[in-house]
Amino acid sequence: MRKLDTVIRDYHWGSRTALAELLGEPSPSPGPQAELWVGAHPDDPSRLRGCGVPLDRYLAANPAGLLGPRCLAEFGPRLPFLLKVLAVDAPLSLQVHPDREQAVAGHAGRGYRDDRAKPEVLVALTEFTTMSGFRAPADTVALLDRLDVPGLAPVRAAVAAGEVGGALRLALTGTTGGLVAEVASALGRVPELAHLAEPARTYPGDPGVVAALLLNGVVLRPGQAVYVGPGVPHAHLRGVGVELMVNSDNVLRAGLTTKEVDVAAVLSIVDTRTGPAHVLDGEVDGPLRTYPTPDPEFRLHEVRPGAVLAGGGPQVLLCVNGSLVVRRGGDEVGLASGESVFLPHDEAAAQVAGEGRAFWAAVNLGA
Incomplete structure (x- = not known):
């Protein structure tokens, strides 16, 4: 087992308090801190504490021994997942991620960052507000009627006809800044759309505000999770959460951002299925809570003291409060809040003791 030094990314939407407090550092921080990365992504790999070796380079030196034969055969010589803590103080972009087939084709022909899908699951540490997936058409029509903005008539008609993809296209390509302003001023009439007020203020005139009218607004309680599969449109709005995903950086943005937007690419892969967001309460088994x-x-578990972490494949454990001790064989590692450890492939189980709480990321080859 090897303790890790991790990387913080300082995007503008980050918090000046959440990650600083998680790590026991001075708060507020000098600038926004958005994401804590725990893993071996080549852009910002964690490093082995004490020697500074990047985790991706460490794995490349002995992939069979550190990842295990099954993981290596299935995913190649890399850690297949990336664990993050997100600290969201301002809205993230409206975005989608490709599936595996789309990623392979996009990497070859459209400049995608890599050839991997990017499904993800996020567990709320605080109340967490997000948007995920298309709302049922009848519910969206009812909300648009209460919003009562005449310029939305074409979008409403497409939704009423069951053409959610067409409604998204109209919202993203046929929306003027004036219509966005009308929508923003009308949001107060519909309490169920209150979560859109901040995106509308942050990105005035952005067609993504109109597109967001089509999506489920979700408020996660601490401990609840949302799963975002390939093609599912989503945008995180506020809160702190632990997120686990495939080790990929394939993001296609539709709006609510100052970064590059590729509406055509989004429309080509968006999942137009409708219904509630995929919210998970987790399956509790003693000191383990699993988010299937x-x-x-990947698979993600919340871990309490007394948990036994089954062996097999590479694993990462991140402490999010208190202090814990991880033991496997004759090895022992202590973790304080914000600290993490890499557990290489080993069939032996690890035991967790202490007084704290952690999240355990592992492969899910039984899926």
């Missing part, structure tokens, strides 16, 4: 997803690359 269909993805073989």
Whole structure:
């Protein structure tokens, strides 16, 4: 087992308090701190404490021994998942991620960052507000009627006809700044759309505000999770959460951002299925709480003292409060809040003791 030094990314939407407090550092921080990365992504890999070796380079030196034969055969010589803590103080972009087939084609022909899908699951540490997936058409029509903005008539008609993809296209390509302003001023009439007030203020005139009218607004309680599969449109708005995903950086943005937007690419892969967001309460088994997803690359568990972490494949454990001790064989590692450890492939189980709480990321080859 090897303790890790991790990387913080300082995007503008980050918090000046959440990650600083998690790490026991001075708060507020000098600038926004958005994401704590725990893993081996080549852009910002964690490093082995004490020697500074990047985790991706460490794994490349002995992939079979550190990842295990099954993980290596299935995913190649890399850690297949990336664990993050997100500290969201301002809205993130409206975005989608490709599935595996789309990622392979996009990497070859459209400049995608890599050839991997990017499904993800996020567990709320605080109350967490997000948007995920298309709302049921009848519910969206009812909300648009209460909003009562005449310029939305074409979007409403498309939704009423069950053409949610067409409604998204109209919202993103046929929306003027004036219509966005009308929508923003009308949001107070519909309490269920109150979560859109901040995106509308942050990105005035952005067509993503109109597109967001089509999506489920979700407020997660601490401990609840949302799963975002390939093609599902989503945008995180506020809160702190632990997120686990495939080790990829394939993001296609539709709006609510100052970064590059590729509406055509979004429309080509968006999942137009409708219904409630995929919210998970987790499956509790003693000191473990599991958030099941269909993805073989990862599985996520909340861990309390007394938990036994089954062996097999590479694993990462991140302490989010208190202090813990992880033991496997004759090895022992102590973790304080914000600290993490990499557990290489080993069939032996690890035991967690102490007084704290952690999140355990592992592969899910039984999926």
